Amino acid sequence: MPASTHTVTNQPPPLVDYDIFAADPALTEAVARHASPEHAEAVRAELSELGLGAGSAEAQEWGRQANEVPPVLRTHDRYGNRIDEVEFHPAWHRLMDRAVSAGLTDAWSRPDGQLRRTAGFYVWSQVEAGHGCPVSMTHAAVPALRREPAVAAEWEPLLSSHTYQPGLDRPASAKAGAIAGMGMTEKQGGSDVRANTTVAVPLTGGGAGDGEYVLTGHKWFCSAPMSDVFLVLAQVAGDGGDGGAAGDGGAGADGGGLTCFLVPRVLPDGTRNTFRIQRLKDKLGNRSNASSEVEFDGTTWARRVGEVGRGVATIIEMVAATRLDCVTGSSALMRNAVAQAAHHAAHRSAFGGILADKPLMQNVLADLALESEAATALTMRLATAFDASQGDGELAAQERALLRLAVPAAKYWVTKRATPVVVEALECLGGNGYVEESGMPRMLRESPLNAIWEGSGNVQALDLLRALQRSPEALDAFLAEIGKARGADHRLDAATKDLLAELSDLDGIEARARRLVERMAQVLQGSLLVRYAPAPVTDAFCASRLGTDWGTNFGTLPHTLDLRAIMDRARPEVP
Numbered sequence: 001m002p003a004s005t006h007t008v009t010n011q012p013p014p015l016v017d018y019d020i021f022a023a024d025p026a027l028t029e030a031v032a033r034h035a036s037p038e039h040a041e042a043v044r045a046e047l048s049e050l051g052l053g054a055g056s057a058e059a060q061e062w063g064r065q066a067n068e069v070p071p072v073l074r075t076h077d078r079y080g081n082r083i084d085e086v087e088f089h090p091a092w093h094r095l096m097d098r099a100v101s102a103g104l105t106d107a108w109s110r111p112d113g114q115l116r117r118t119a120g121f122y123v124w125s126q127v128e129a130g131h132g133c134p135v136s137m138t139h140a141a142v143p144a145l146r147r148e149p150a151v152a153a154e155w156e157p158l159l160s161s162h163t164y165q166p167g168l169d170r171p172a173s174a175k176a177g178a179i180a181g182m183g184m185t186e187k188q189g190g191s192d193v194r195a196n197t198t199v200a201v202p203l204t205g206g207g208a209g210d211g212e213y214v215l216t217g218h219k220w221f222c223s224a225p226m227s228d229v230f231l232v233l234a235q236v237a238g239d240g241g242d243g244g245a246a247g248d249g250g251a252g253a254d255g256g257g258l259t260c261f262l263v264p265r266v267l268p269d270g271t272r273n274t275f276r277i278q279r280l281k282d283k284l285g286n287r288s289n290a291s292s293e294v295e296f297d298g299t300t301w302a303r304r305v306g307e308v309g310r311g312v313a314t315i316i317e318m319v320a321a322t323r324l325d326c327v328t329g330s331s332a333l334m335r336n337a338v339a340q341a342a343h344h345a346a347h348r349s350a351f352g353g354i355l356a357d358k359p360l361m362q363n364v365l366a367d368l369a370l371e372s373e374a375a376t377a378l379t380m381r382l383a384t385a386f387d388a389s390q391g392d393g394e395l396a397a398q399e400r401a402l403l404r405l406a407v408p409a410a411k412y413w414v415t416k417r418a419t420p421v422v423v424e425a426l427e428c429l430g431g432n433g434y435v436e437e438s439g440m441p442r443m444l445r446e447s448p449l450n451a452i453w454e455g456s457g458n459v460q461a462l463d464l465l466r467a468l469q470r471s472p473e474a475l476d477a478f479l480a481e482i483g484k485a486r487g488a489d490h491r492l493d494a495a496t497k498d499l500l501a502e503l504s505d506l507d508g509i510e511a512r513a514r515r516l517v518e519r520m521a522q523v524l525q526g527s528l529l530v531r532y533a534p535a536p537v538t539d540a541f542c543a544s545r546l547g548t549d550w551g552t553n554f555g556t557l558p559h560t561l562d563l564r565a566i567m568d569r570a571r572p573e574v575p
């Protein structure tokens, strides 16, 4: 309908109803090169279906609604009974349903499972990031549970199910699928989980089985508290345990210490376990997702997972997988922001021409696209390493060693790039970008989170130092990986040489850890782009990120590069 005062012109069409997967060459090419040949077509088709769903106007609207109407805590029912439930907008459940039914919690037993799931998580989280939290934790709980085969036999089929069945009206064993969360962080310490004071006491008598405990204490951050089950750290009385920060494998136990427990919301007989949700956090972003404070009152039933005193070593299996999802989530956020910016600039005119034709805007968009493409390439390489590291043999050991350095490096670097990328992409939309309905403010609020949870920036950098000191095979695997691109670009070769010099100098290494880690991440990204990306992308990345031909803000690439080619590659084609 024409407006009565004016005609609306020069506004871009909505970026909806397109295949988010197919419109992303950096992603489709990565999936094609890493997928096993016999599964490549099936994986592509599956991701394309998810991409069409993610790009639909309907799903985008679910994302908006789930954030506009955040979850509400219901501590009691109308009669005063404690229920500790969280109420969500129906759009949240639609998002969860689609994610679970697309297999985003099922990676550990399918061929190319990590690759297809990581790519799927990347595609689907562009609809909405908040529900990625329980999706991620459900997927990630499996390797930790496998430390206790009887527990895994019970829970793994539920967690990797493709059926989403919310609600606490029955025990999980009577459901077709379950969702998992985790509780590590307490008021007095998060990174340093050795400070945990929650206590676990073994249940004895009355038919209590081996490995049953009751918990007393609290968790200061516990996201997705409506989930069916949680992996929780608590102290068992005794003479110590593995200690270690949340990046540490631990050192062995003797009689007690920090231990991992499984805490279900509903007990096998259908009654509620004691799981007191005190408050929901009022967060900067991630507003669709409920993050809570929880208390355990001495009757909270728990089952031990892994050895007593080896809690960190057990739960780190979960954290390794959620850290990959932090990298994936931030890569997806950057991709989404760049796609929005490139789309806007392709349809908006100023000063007599399309913005995307203006040389300076091309520089900004190309610079942003480089950051996004490098993040995507690294994410997908990590996913492949997760797949390859599952088996036995030399390749699996090599890939495990690579992950030991590449995961903290990527978790540190990629998650930290998200905020500056989103800020600059937002500005490409001008004033519209600052307005909520563009979706950019939601992305901006979300952008710092992946750097904080699952081990903040410094913790990642220190974890990488620890791996360098304790696992010499990890550095060998890392150098072998970047060595695959040796000789292909002189700037990559020079950056690798400088990195080796940095690595061999231990003076002040703790204070230098961030510098070292970011260089390792960039060199790894550069080596992947040199091997796989088109020449304009490789050339620009090596000149700016590995060389010195770059300014401080985005949009400062050397003008002689093929900026248009880089920018065009990042622009989603909408039919």
Ligand SMILES: Cc1cc2nc3c(=O)[nH]c(=O)nc-3n(C[C@H](O)[C@H](O)[C@H](O)COP(=O)(O)OP(=O)(O)OC[C@H]3O[C@@H](n4cnc5c(N)ncnc54)[C@H](O)[C@@H]3O)c2cc1C
Pocket: 181, 182, 183, 184, 185, 188, 189, 190, 191, 192, 221, 222, 223, 224, 283, 286, 291, 449, 452, 453, 454, 455, 456, 457, 458, 459, 462
């Ligand atoms: C939205 C949200 C949801 C969350 N959900 C969960 C959840 O479901 N379950 C859960 O267990 N936790 C959850 N967390 C908690 C999160 O994992 C922690 O906040 C995070 O690990 C940091 O711990 P902390 O808050 O105790 O900070 P601290 O450990 O006090 O760290 C503060 C700062 O000090 C730095 N630092 C720490 N140690 C060192 C050192 N040795 N040298 C230099 N710097 C150091 C850190 O990098 C950080 O920047 C959530 C957090 C948020 C924001």
